């Protein structure tokens with residue numbers, strides 16, 4: 001394991017089932033926060049049990065950490081990670097045009113899905129012993145259309161949209177530095193500055209969107225994200241606060 005200037009460890013493997021699984025294996029002995037990167041994953045997973053297509057040359061990484069606080073606070077790290085991803089994209093391309101954040105935690109580029117985040121945690125008695133923040137970025141190749149659900153946002157790659165050819169390890173260097181900055185901000189000042197920064201980069205704020213769970217569908221105007229990270233929609237029946245859903249534009 002290598003140490004980085006911002007005090008996080010780095011663990012790069014050629015091939016692994018999933019960097020999230022690798023994080024779970026390392027968790028009992030990891031001395032501190034560590035970024036785990038794999039050049040290839042054989043069983044990558046996405047949100048809601050979906051398969052995550054992982055063509056070579058894309059970033060597959062997981063940050064393993066021991067956060068202070070309760071599970072609700074730990075879950076807000078998805079916004080911290082989304083901001084760091086946004087900044088890393090700006091750092092490697094030199095531009096923010098076309099980049100936006102889709103609730104809860106996708107990064108969009110020119111309206112297509114560039115990156116996704118999946119949080120997993122372990123703990124008991126109301127605490128979190130480990131948090132794993134899994135991050136996939138389509139740097140060189142977007143998965144083929146058949147690999148994603150029909151209603152999903154079309155996948156795009158950084159290379160196809162901007163012409164920037166960025167190696168996963170170079171992207172991770174920017175991502176880790178940006179994450180360390182936002183993590184310090186989050187720990188020092190709480191969620192509010194993160195929430196505000198996230199909202200200023202949000203896709204479709206003020207527009208009518210649809211939030212769907214396995215049991216319900218809510219259509220409304222995207223008003224804000226509240227202090228718990230919930231999506232707030234203004235609907236015909238009033239204001240609705242949604243803790244978890246897939247969003248459709």
Ligand SMILES: O=C(O)CCCC[C@@H]1SC[C@@H]2NC(=O)N[C@@H]21
Nearest residue numbers: 018044045046047116117134136
């Ligand atoms: O569904 C999403 O949008 C989240 C995708 C998360 C994919 C990453 S790739 C690195 C890490 N390992 C996994 O198996 N999944 C996450």
